[in-house]
Amino acid sequence: MENTQRQVPAPAPAPTPRRRKGAEAILEAAEVLFAERGYNAVPVSAIAARAGVSKANVFHHFGTKDRLYLAVLRRACGAATQVWHERMAGDGAFDARLRHAAGAHLRHLLEQEEVSRLLLREVVENGPRRGAELAEKVFDEHFDGLVRMIRDGQRNGELREDADVSVVAALLLGADVFFFLARSVLIHMKAATFASDPERYSDLIAEYLFSGLAPTHK
Amino acid sequence: MENTQRQVPAPAPAPTPRRRKGAEAILEAAEVLFAERGYNAVPVSAIAARAGVSKANVFHHFGTKDRLYLAVLRRACGAATQVWHERMAGDGAFDARLRHAAGAHLRHLLEQEEVSRLLLREVVENGPRRGAELAEKVFDEHFDGLVRMIRDGQRNGELREDADVSVVAALLLGADVFFFLARSVLIHMKAATFASDPERYSDLIAEYLFSGLAPTHK
DNA sequence: TCCGGATCTGACCGTCCGGTCAGCATAGCG
DNA sequence: CGCTATGCTGACCGGACGGTCAGATCCGGA
Numbered sequence: 001m002e003n004t005q006r007q008v009p010a011p012a013p014a015p016t017p018r019r020r021k022g023a024e025a026i027l028e029a030a031e032v033l034f035a036e037r038g039y040n041a042v043p044v045s046a047i048a049a050r051a052g053v054s055k056a057n058v059f060h061h062f063g064t065k066d067r068l069y070l071a072v073l074r075r076a077c078g079a080a081t082q083v084w085h086e087r088m089a090g091d092g093a094f095d096a097r098l099r100h101a102a103g104a105h106l107r108h109l110l111e112q113e114e115v116s117r118l119l120l121r122e123v124v125e126n127g128p129r130r131g132a133e134l135a136e137k138v139f140d141e142h143f144d145g146l147v148r149m150i151r152d153g154q155r156n157g158e159l160r161e162d163a164d165v166s167v168v169a170a171l172l173l174g175a176d177v178f179f180f181l182a183r184s185v186l187i188h189m190k191a192a193t194f195a196s197d198p199e200r201y202s203d204l205i206a207e208y209l210f211s212g213l214a215p216t217h218k
Numbered sequence: 219m220e221n222t223q224r225q226v227p228a229p230a231p232a233p234t235p236r237r238r239k240g241a242e243a244i245l246e247a248a249e250v251l252f253a254e255r256g257y258n259a260v261p262v263s264a265i266a267a268r269a270g271v272s273k274a275n276v277f278h279h280f281g282t283k284d285r286l287y288l289a290v291l292r293r294a295c296g297a298a299t300q301v302w303h304e305r306m307a308g309d310g311a312f313d314a315r316l317r318h319a320a321g322a323h324l325r326h327l328l329e330q331e332e333v334s335r336l337l338l339r340e341v342v343e344n345g346p347r348r349g350a351e352l353a354e355k356v357f358d359e360h361f362d363g364l365v366r367m368i369r370d371g372q373r374n375g376e377l378r379e380d381a382d383v384s385v386v387a388a389l390l391l392g393a394d395v396f397f398f399l400a401r402s403v404l405i406h407m408k409a410a411t412f413a414s415d416p417e418r419y420s421d422l423i424a425e426y427l428f429s430g431l432a433p434t435h436k
Numbered sequence: 437t438c439c440g441g442a443t444c445t446g447a448c449c450g451t452c453c454g455g456t457c458a459g460c461a462t463a464g465c466g
Numbered sequence: 467c468g469c470t471a472t473g474c475t476g477a478c479c480g481g482a483c484g485g486t487c488a489g490a491t492c493c494g495g496a
Contacts (some may be wrong), residue, residue, distance in 0.1 A: 010385065022443075022444080037259065038256070038260050038343060040256065040258035041258050043472085043483055044484065044485085045482090045484095054444065054446075055292060055445090055484090055485090056445060056446080056447095056485090056486080056487090057443075057444055058441070060444070060445095061443090063485095065414070065483095065485090066407065068402050089359060095432075120342060121343070123400065124338060124339055125256060125339070135403070136403050140403075140407060143404075143407065143409060143410070144409055145331070145359055147409045157433060158307050158433065159433065163426065164411065164412065165424055166412060167407050167419060167422045168426065169409075170400070170412070171389065171392075171427075173396060174393040174397070175388060175390040175393070177396055178388055178391060178392025178396070179342055179388065179390075179392070181395070182357070182388075183357075184341075185341060185354050188354065189361065189362075191361060191362055191365045191384050191387075192361070192384045193382065193384055194382065194385050194388070201385060201388075204245065204478065205389060207390065208381065208385070208386065208427065208430075209389075209430070210260055210430055211426070211430045211432060212314075212428060212429045212430020214377075214378070214430070215375060215377065215378055215379075216428060240474080253486095261452075261453060261454085262453075262454065262455085263453075263454095271475090272453090272475050273453095273455090273475090274455090274456085274457090274474070274475055274476080274477095275474055275475070278473070278475095279473090281455095282454085282455085283453095283454065354488075
């Protein structure tokens with residue numbers, strides 16, 4: 001696994017714009033397959049076949065299956081944070097922004113299902129190991145963005161002063177992740193009426209969180 | 219995979235109390251290893267070694283690696299629901315019961331870390347496939363128990379009448395699952411102050427959910 | 437046109453893994 | 467004591483997989 005790579009010792013510090021023909025195709029194929037079946041269950045030959053190149057070519061570009069996986073993770077992280085940043089805008093009342101953030105995040109998870117599953121799996125499989133720095137990075141950025149947004153609302157007096165903003169952020173993200181994880185199971189359950197309606201789900205989440213579940217003060 | 223099993227065609231409709239010597243050891247070893255590394259990354263030989271039996275013995279008892287995995291899942295499901303039921307008791311005011319449920323569930327996840335990771339992985343990896351009926355069963359029971367508890371509170375007027383109980387349950391469970399999943403990542407983050415204190419976390423979760431995050435009505 | 441480096445490939449290798457099988461050992465029984 | 471059923475094992479097999487290698491092809495520059 002720590003073999004002598006012939007050439008390409010440090011192939012491209014920044015991803016060079018030109019070149020990259022087969023490499024991109026390989027990355028795309030690998031992303032889909034890894035997300036679908038996980039690292040161990042995907043042979044390099046399958047990735048090569050899907051990308052329309054030879055197996056040896058995969059090793060030519062990435063040296064190791066492990067390095068390919070890392071590259072896929074890196075790419076996925078980049079894409080994820082990019083979309084997320086575009087989405088995190090929002091103004092208006094605080095509860096509206098809560099609703100906006102929760103909805104945007106859930107939509108993001110569902111739209112980028114493959115990437116989401118890939119990163120999520122990475123967290124489940126090996127919390128601090130392997131590409132932890134990567135997953136952690138996305139995770140960190142997302143989490144911090146949300147925390148900042150909530151803290152702003154708190155500073156403006158739109159949120160209880162004694163609230164722990166990071167716990168609030170965890171509640172929001174957790175609710176979305178739970179939906180993403182569990183929807184395939186929930187959809188078969190009578191008790192869960194929300195499983196097929198993510199919009200309504202995140203709206204309710206935000207509303208309950210903001211207004212509380214106590215009986216309406218009459 | 220669909221080979222002729224010599225004996226034991228329907229070995230024990232209910233798990234027979236006697237026999238079971240090596241089999242139990244194999245199940246235990248497999249549970250730990252599968253939880254740690256996942257199905258594909260664990261060779262049968264490793265399970266056999268850990269259980270102190272020969273590889274062939276594993277096949278003698280379970281016929282297939284796949285069937286062994288199923289058996290592990292089944293066992294884990296049983297243990298999980300049992301503990302859960304013991305925990306779901308609780309009386310007092312509704313918000314106290316909310317807090318109790320959230321805390322108990324999170325404690326349950328953390329104490330049974332291996333089993334939790336096993337089942338969680340099963341949901342992430344293949345939502346509706348393979349042992350879905352199993353994971354779904356635990357999931358269903360847990361979720362339904364929580365939903366019932368919340369609905370009871372609602373009937374007693376301790377909870378907003380218009381609240382969707384299943385969404386509330388999802389919020390609670392999601393928050394806990396998120397904690398379980400993310401704690402290894404969160405623990406390295408400055409923003410998350412709660413990562414090392416599950417008790418406080420679930421207390422806050424329940425309180426925010428019940429009282430809401432709106433500025434305190436003065 | 438020739439050259440050199442990069443891209444790409446088919447064929448191959450060593451290893452590991454799931455699963456099989458023929459037989460050993462032990463325990464219950466006559 | 468012998469017979470048999472059965473838990474159990476070492477040795478083995480076929481296939482798949484990660485990775486290598488020698489060379490074919492392509493392409494830009496001198």
